[in-house]
Amino acid sequence: MSDDTVETVLELPLGDWHRAKGARMVPFAGYSMPIQYEGIMAEHLWTRESAGLFDVSHMGQVILSGDGAAEALEAIVPGDISALKEGRMRYSLLLADDGGILDDLMITAAPMALYVVVNGAVKHADIAYLRNKLPVSILLNHMEDRALLALQGPKAADALARVVPGVGRLFFMEADSFLWGEEPLWISRSGYTGEDGFEISLPAACAVAFADALAAQPEVKPIGLGARDSLRLEAGLPLYGHDLEPRIDPVQGNLSFAISKRRREEGGFAGADRILKALKDGPSWVRVGFTVDGRQPVREGAEIFDGDQVVGKITSGGFAPSVGAPIAMGYVLAAKSAIGTTLEAEVRGKRIGLTVAAMPFIPNRYHRKGATK
Amino acid sequence: MSRYFTDEHEWIDVDGNSATVGITDYAQSQLGDIVFVEVPADGAKVTKGGDAAVVESVKAASDVYAPVSGTVTEGNAALADDPSLVNSDPEGAGWFFKLQLDDASELDGLMDAAAYAAFVEGL
Numbered sequence: 001m002s003d004d005t006v007e008t009v010l011e012l013p014l015g016d017w018h019r020a021k022g023a024r025m026v027p028f029a030g031y032s033m034p035i036q037y038e039g040i041m042a043e044h045l046w047t048r049e050s051a052g053l054f055d056v057s058h059m060g061q062v063i064l065s066g067d068g069a070a071e072a073l074e075a076i077v078p079g080d081i082s083a084l085k086e087g088r089m090r091y092s093l094l095l096a097d098d099g100g101i102l103d104d105l106m107i108t109a110a111p112m113a114l115y116v117v118v119n120g121a122v123k124h125a126d127i128a129y130l131r132n133k134l135p136v137s138i139l140l141n142h143m144e145d146r147a148l149l150a151l152q153g154p155k156a157a158d159a160l161a162r163v164v165p166g167v168g169r170l171f172f173m174e175a176d177s178f179l180w181g182e183e184p185l186w187i188s189r190s191g192y193t194g195e196d197g198f199e200i201s202l203p204a205a206c207a208v209a210f211a212d213a214l215a216a217q218p219e220v221k222p223i224g225l226g227a228r229d230s231l232r233l234e235a236g237l238p239l240y241g242h243d244l245e246p247r248i249d250p251v252q253g254n255l256s257f258a259i260s261k262r263r264r265e266e267g268g269f270a271g272a273d274r275i276l277k278a279l280k281d282g283p284s285w286v287r288v289g290f291t292v293d294g295r296q297p298v299r300e301g302a303e304i305f306d307g308d309q310v311v312g313k314i315t316s317g318g319f320a321p322s323v324g325a326p327i328a329m330g331y332v333l334a335a336k337s338a339i340g341t342t343l344e345a346e347v348r349g350k351r352i353g354l355t356v357a358a359m360p361f362i363p364n365r366y367h368r369k370g371a372t373k
Numbered sequence: 374m375s376r377y378f379t380d381e382h383e384w385i386d387v388d389g390n391s392a393t394v395g396i397t398d399y400a401q402s403q404l405g406d407i408v409f410v411e412v413p414a415d416g417a418k419v420t421k422g423g424d425a426a427v428v429e430s431v432k433a434a435s436d437v438y439a440p441v442s443g444t445v446t447e448g449n450a451a452l453a454d455d456p457s458l459v460n461s462d463p464e465g466a467g468w469f470f471k472l473q474l475d476d477a478s479e480l481d482g483l484m485d486a487a488a489y490a491a492f493v494e495g496l
Contacts, residue, residue, distance in 0.1 A: 040431040041406040226405070226432050295456070296409045297429050319408035319431050326408075348411070348427065 012057045013147045013207040021215075021222050029120035031058045033225055040226035044321040047193060047231055048362075051153035052223035053214050060123030061146050061201055062130070065113040066138040073114065076133050076270050077107070078250060080260035084109040089173050089188055093250050093258055094118070094126060099271020100246040101253060102129060104238065108175045108188060115175070115186065117148070117199075119240045147207035152197030152231075154365060155219035160187075160198055163213045167198060171369035180210060189367060192228065194235025194360055196367045233327060234320050236289055236359025242300055243287060243315040243329055251278035252331070254287040285312070285331045289361060290343075292317070292326035293353030298345040304332055304354065305344045311336045314345055320361060327361050328354065377440065377480055378489035384464055385440040387480060395468040396428065396437060396459065399493045404430040407459040412448030412470050419443060419472065421479050426469045428459065441479040443472035 009027045019025065023034035034055065037043060046052055064073060070082040079092040089108035093101050103122050108115040118126045127142055134140065151160050160167050164178050167187055175188035183206045191197035202210055214220050229239065238244050244253050249271065251259075256279060263269060267276060292298050297318050304312035317328030328345070336343060341356040374388045382400035386393045401407065409429040419425045419439035426437040426448075448470045452458060459467040474480075484492060 035432075036405060039405050044431075230431055295453075296411070297434070299434065319406075319429070321431065 012055065013204040014055045014057065014211055017208050017211055018055065018222065023222070023224060026225075028225060029058045031120070033058060034222070036224035036226045037222055040224070040230060041321045043221065043223045043227035044230050046221050047153045047195065047223055047227060048322050049154065050221070051151055051156040051159045051197075051217070051219040052193070052227070052231075053211065053220050054150040054152065054223050054228055055147070055211070056120075056150055056199070057147040057204070057207070058120030059148055060116075060118040060120065060126060061143045061148060062116040062118065062127060063110070063113050063141040063143060064116060064130070064134070064138055065141070068135075069114050069138050070109075072134050072138050073107070074263070074269060076129075077105075078259040078263050078269050078272075078275065079107065080262050081107055081109075081114070083260075083262070086111060087174055087176050089175055089190060091258055093253075093255060094129065095250075095270040095275075096246055097270050099249045099274035101240075101244045101248050101250060101255075102126065102246060104240050104244060104255075106188075106190065110175070110186070111177075115201075121241055143201075145204050146201050147204045149200045149202070149207070149211065149214070150191050150193075150197060151200065151214060151220065152191045152193040152195045152223075153219070154196060156195070156197040157367065159214065159217040159219040160200075162217060163210075164200075170198075170367075172196075172366040174369075180206070180213075183210070185210075192235070192237055193231040194237070194362065194364045194366075195231075196365055229316075230318060230321055233316055233318060233329065234322055234361045235364065236329070236361060238287065238329070239316060248287075248331075249275050249278055249283070251275060252283040252285050252287065283334055286334050286337045287315070287329065287331055288337050289357045289359040290314075290317075290328040290330065290345075290354040291357045291361075292328055292345075293355075295326065296347065296352055297326040298328045298347055298352055298354065302328075302330075302345040302347050304330060305346060305351070306336055311343065322362050327357075329359075332356070376486060377483035378486065378492075379438070379440045379483055380492060381438050383437060383440050385480075385483070387474070387477075390474050390477070391446070391471065392441070392443070392474055393468050393471050394425070394437075394440060396463055397489070397493075398463050401460050401463040401467070404428060404435060406431050407456045410449075410452040410456045410459060410469065412452060413445045415445055415447060417445040419445060429456075437469060439472075440483060441472075442475040444475075445470050445472050447471040
């Protein structure tokens with residue numbers, strides 16, 4: 001658990017707030033962040049049944065503005081950004097010239113601009129890449145003076161509506177501006193847990209007061225990074241730097257849904273040759289989920305075998321509190337990727353049975369427009 | 374019977390040449406929710422300071438070291454069905470394994486309860 005690097009660990013706006021709530025802090029993405037409060041299992045289950053408050057202020061919040069920002073961004077992401085209506089958001093991928101994934105990100109059409117959220121661990125590299133790839137006429141503002149919170153779980157909407165009236169009008173993957181007193185909030189109905197929930201961008205100066213207001217709601221408890229990871233794994237969502245990396249393209253990453261129809265037809269994005277070919281021919285390797293026999297967790301780095309042959313590698317794995325068993329995610333040869341395929345992982349010299357499983361491992365509960373409850 | 378502690382947060386109860394080994398309450402609190410424990414097989418030889426067992430929390434796998442050298446006589450089978458015993462009763466029902474000591478003098482460098490409490494206090 002210890003981190004031997006001597007790099008400075010930076011403090012986020014809510015650092016002391018987490019410590020006062022009893023968090024155990026660890027260095028993560030260059031910041032001191034809460035790994036857990038009362039315990040990963042309890043925090044995970046609380047989020048699934050009530051509402052969990054996550055501090056994700058380490059993530060990069062970037063505004064791209066200027067005429068043609070959406071079209072310019074489309075050169076390095078495979079989504080249909082120019083068709084994105086104001087107040088709508090899309091999951092996308094930042095692509096290298098060879099089609100490898102440099103990051104996964106959320107892109108929202110805000111008034112007069114695009115609001116982009118990128119992963120904390122790679123945000124400086126992302127921003128440098130964006131600046132390098134986008135024309136100088138596109139302005140890029142890294143909003144380091146804003147915090148980012150997520151409120152996730154089936155009771156998140158009730159709890160947040162008491163603090164910020166009106167948020168209930170948002171559906172999944174919609175966003176809008178709201179006021180909390182005089183403080184400008186940017187709120188989206190989105191998250192990284194598979195649950196209904198919200199992500200709230202706010203001025204860092206009011207982060208403590210706003211976090212207090214949310215934590216005062218009876219449905220809400222603060223949740224650490226440990227449960228964030230187990231929640232997203234159950235939801236089948238990849239974690240950049242583990243399940244996605246620059247050698248992986250979107251088709252291998254099982255993220256073809258992020259390649260919009262128009263972009264498939266027109267191409268014109270970084271790595272389009274490789275990616276469109278992979279779409280047509282199928283990938284050689286692909287990201288899949290696994291259920292795991294027995295109770296022993298299978299973790300990142302474990303090799304996957306079919307008999308004596310190495311056919312893949314685990315990229316995320318652990319005990320899934322809501323499933324009540326270990327689960328995992330990893331890459332296997334496409335020929336071994338069909339749901340129900342039985343394979344083995346090797347952990348400390350012992351073989352553990354795996355079965356390729358559909359993801360998510362537990363059903364998503366997003367608040368989709370037009371869906372019946 | 375005497376109980377000793379290591380600076381790797383194992384405890385060992387010694388009764389003549391037999392001993393029982395587990396991890397301390399401090400260790401379980403640091404690890405968090407225990408979801409799996411791998412104990413050594415009967416007859417396994419363990420070496421002082423060497424890997425003897427593995428304890429897995431939701432987040433990570435951690436090694437448990439042998440406080441002294443010896444031969445394992447029993448692993449705690451109850452942990453297979455209920456690994457959370459390590460959280461709820463780490464210094465009792467959540468024991469890991471029993472062994473026959475090779476050399477009782479290896480106990481000399483270990484801490485007693487008061488010394489271990491002071492050691493944890495200083496962490």
